[in-house]
Amino acid sequence: MSGGNLLSVEEAPKQDVPNPPAAASEKPKPSLKGLMIAVLVGSVLLALIFMLGWLPRHQRSQETRAAARSEVSALAPVDVVKVKRSPFVSHLLLPGDITPLIEAPIYARASGYVIKRYVDIGDKVAANELMATIDAPDLDQQVAQGRAGVSQARQQLGQAQATLEQSQAQLELAKVTWDRYATLVTKGAVSRQDADQQKSNYDTSAAVVNANKANVRASQDNVESAQANLDRLISLQSFKEIRAPFAGVVTQRNIDVGSYVATNGSQSGTTSFSASLSLGSNGSAGQNSNLFSVAQIKTLRILIQVPQSDAPNVRVGQPADIAVAEFRNRSFPGRVTRTANSLDPTSRTLLTEVQVDNSTETLLPGMYATVQFSSPRTDPPFLVPGESLITRADGAFVAVLETPKGRKENQEEDQAKASGQDLREQPKEVHLQKVLVGRDYGTNIEILSGLSGWEYVVANPSDEVYEGALVLPTSASKDQAGKSH
Numbered sequence: 001m002s003g004g005n006l007l008s009v010e011e012a013p014k015q016d017v018p019n020p021p022a023a024a025s026e027k028p029k030p031s032l033k034g035l036m037i038a039v040l041v042g043s044v045l046l047a048l049i050f051m052l053g054w055l056p057r058h059q060r061s062q063e064t065r066a067a068a069r070s071e072v073s074a075l076a077p078v079d080v081v082k083v084k085r086s087p088f089v090s091h092l093l094l095p096g097d098i099t100p101l102i103e104a105p106i107y108a109r110a111s112g113y114v115i116k117r118y119v120d121i122g123d124k125v126a127a128n129e130l131m132a133t134i135d136a137p138d139l140d141q142q143v144a145q146g147r148a149g150v151s152q153a154r155q156q157l158g159q160a161q162a163t164l165e166q167s168q169a170q171l172e173l174a175k176v177t178w179d180r181y182a183t184l185v186t187k188g189a190v191s192r193q194d195a196d197q198q199k200s201n202y203d204t205s206a207a208v209v210n211a212n213k214a215n216v217r218a219s220q221d222n223v224e225s226a227q228a229n230l231d232r233l234i235s236l237q238s239f240k241e242i243r244a245p246f247a248g249v250v251t252q253r254n255i256d257v258g259s260y261v262a263t264n265g266s267q268s269g270t271t272s273f274s275a276s277l278s279l280g281s282n283g284s285a286g287q288n289s290n291l292f293s294v295a296q297i298k299t300l301r302i303l304i305q306v307p308q309s310d311a312p313n314v315r316v317g318q319p320a321d322i323a324v325a326e327f328r329n330r331s332f333p334g335r336v337t338r339t340a341n342s343l344d345p346t347s348r349t350l351l352t353e354v355q356v357d358n359s360t361e362t363l364l365p366g367m368y369a370t371v372q373f374s375s376p377r378t379d380p381p382f383l384v385p386g387e388s389l390i391t392r393a394d395g396a397f398v399a400v401l402e403t404p405k406g407r408k409e410n411q412e413e414d415q416a417k418a419s420g421q422d423l424r425e426q427p428k429e430v431h432l433q434k435v436l437v438g439r440d441y442g443t444n445i446e447i448l449s450g451l452s453g454w455e456y457v458v459a460n461p462s463d464e465v466y467e468g469a470l471v472l473p474t475s476a477s478k479d480q481a482g483k484s485h
Contacts, residue, residue, distance in 0.1 A: 075427055075472040076464040080401055080456045081388070086380035086446055090313070090439075092373040096304040098324075100297050100365045101355065102246060105290035108261040109239035112136030119292070121253045125244040131292055132242040134261060143237050146230035153226040157219035164212035171205035178202040244294055251365070252293035261291060295365055300358045302334070304371050305349035309439055313375045314339060320354050321372045324363065332356050332363065334371070381438050381446040382453060387460045389437065389445055396437050398447070399458035399465045401428040401473060430458070430469045 116133040119125055178198045185195040255261065302322065306314050314336060322332040334356035343350055354371055356363065363369075390397040404427060435450030456473065458465050465471060 075470055076462070077474040078399075078461070078465060078471045079459040080473045081385060081459050083447075083451055083453055083455045083457060084383045085453065086377070086383050088377055088380055090375050090377050090380070092306075092310050092313070092375070094304045094306065094371050094373075096302040096354070096369055096371050098300050098302055098356075098363055098365055098367040098369050100248075100251075100295035101299040101301050102248070102296040103251070103365070104245050104294055105252070106131075106242060106245070106292040106294065107290050108134065108242075109263055110134050110136045110139050110236055111262045112139070112240065112260070114255050114257055114259045114261065117253075117255065117257055119250050119253070121250050123250045125248060125250060125294060127244060127247045129244045130241055131244055131250075132255065134240045134242070136237070136240050139233065139237050139240070143230070143233045146226065146233045150223065150226040150230050153219065153223040157216065157223050160212065160215040160219040164209065164216050167205065167208040167212045171202070171209045174198070174202040174205040242291060246294065246296060248294045248296040250292055251295045252290065254289055255291050297358055297361060297363075297365060300356050300363055300365065301337070302354045302356065302369055302371055304352050304354065305344070305347060306339075306352050308343055308348040308350070310373075311343065311350040314350065314352055314373065318373065318375075321374075322354070322356050322363075323370045323372065324367055326367070327362075381448050382451045383444045384447055384451075384457050385459050386440065386443055386445045388457050389435075390432065390461055395434050397432040397434050398451070398455075399461045400431045400433045400451075400455045401458070401471070402431050404429045404470060426472075427470045428473055430465050430467060430471055432467045 112134040114132055115135045117131070119129075119131045125131065178201070181190060181195040181198040184190040185192060316336055316338060318336045320334045320336060322334045323330075324332075334354045336352060337355045338353050340351040384398055388398050390399065433450055433455070436448040438446030438448040440446075458471070
């Protein structure tokens with residue numbers, strides 16, 4: 001049996017054994033739980049690796065930021081402003097006093113008492129209008145004496161002329177006699193002595209005629225002198241009538257009826273209506289005080305002093321606007337009529353006259369006014385705050401903020417700031433830029449050269465602002481540079 005069994009065993013491979021199923025040859029699929037465990041383990045490993053690399057870096061970054069904040073907090077904070085352009089229309093505002101176009105004080109040229117006064121302050125007068133009359137008896141007597149002197153001089157002239165005619169007749173007779181004797185003496189009819197005597201008579205008569213001619217000329221001069229003196233007295237007598245020199249308004253009246261006036265300008269017993277006239281304790285006005293003042297106020301003028309920096313922009317015929325505090329919402333058009341064409345060496349200003357029409361008599365002489373000139377500019381200068389200017393012995397400077405890396409390497413970056421980006425609160429380096437100062441507006445000042453327009457400047461530099469200093473801009477976005485006036 002055992003052999004039979006062995007035979008059966010050895011013959012077994014020869015039998016057809018069926019193939020195992022396909023599922024038995026493949027590996028079993030991992031389950032969902034195992035997959036989740038693997039993902040979780042991988043995530044933990046990645047997180048552990050990230051933490052090991054990020055935490056030190058984050059810590060170093062925090063330390064760097066803390067150090068930077070500490071450094072920034074230690075920097076001096078400064079207020080900075082962006083450089084601005086001045087307006088293309090320049091406005092110049094200058095003060096001035098309004099004065100009449102024509103104003104004349106009227107003084108006495110005849111001594112006497114005022115017997116009649118026809119006008120008072122505020123009255124309008126026409127040219128040559130009678131304003132007052134003076135009684136001057138002394139002057140009247142001088143005129144009468146002058147007339148008598150002219151009459152006497154004319155009588156003396158008549159006598160001199162008659163004497164001259166008589167001497168001329170005697171000269172003619174002497175000449176005829178001498179001519180006869182000159183002929184007779186050549187023929188021996190008369191003696192030489194008689195001929196010489198007639199010649200002497202002729203010469204004497206000629207000398208008398210010349211002397212009488214001189215007397216006539218002297219008498220004529222006396223007549224002219226007496227007549228000139230009479231004319232002078234008559235002219236002075238006409239000043240007994242005080243007349244207006246031109247059409248205008250009476251702005252002062254310092255006399256009244258009964259007041260005594262003298263040719264030296266002294267007056268007594270006057271009633272002053274002039275603010276500028278001070279009376280003494282005796283009620284008399286001081287010497288050289290005028291009787292009246294007349295002003296032409298239809299056209300007024302304003303005299304102003306233009307600074308040297310603006311003098312080239314002022315031209316004859318240029319329009320101007322006049323403003324008066326009493327008329328807040330109104331301006332009066334004026335025009336430059338003349339300039340001195342020369343600067344005052346003391347004040348370095350140009351004396352300029354502006355005339356304004358005052359047909360309505362709204363403006364009054366003596367008012368304080370401001371005159372504004374407007375002139376276009378093709379290339380206006382830059383504006384910076386007035387407090388930003390640093391004045392030294394070697395010139396004027398402004399503190400410009402730049403990046404600490406260097407001006408040349410970072411000029412493009414600084415110019416990019418000027419394109420609209422504000423400076424952030426980051427450390428900046430100070431560069432003292434030399435500038436040429438122009439017009440000073442008080443709060444702002446013009447810079448003619450030294451700036452390009454992209455700069456930020458320190459608004460109010462202190463001792464901590466110097467060349468190369470690191471500062472912290474705190475108000476770069478504020479536009480403190482205002483417009484020009």
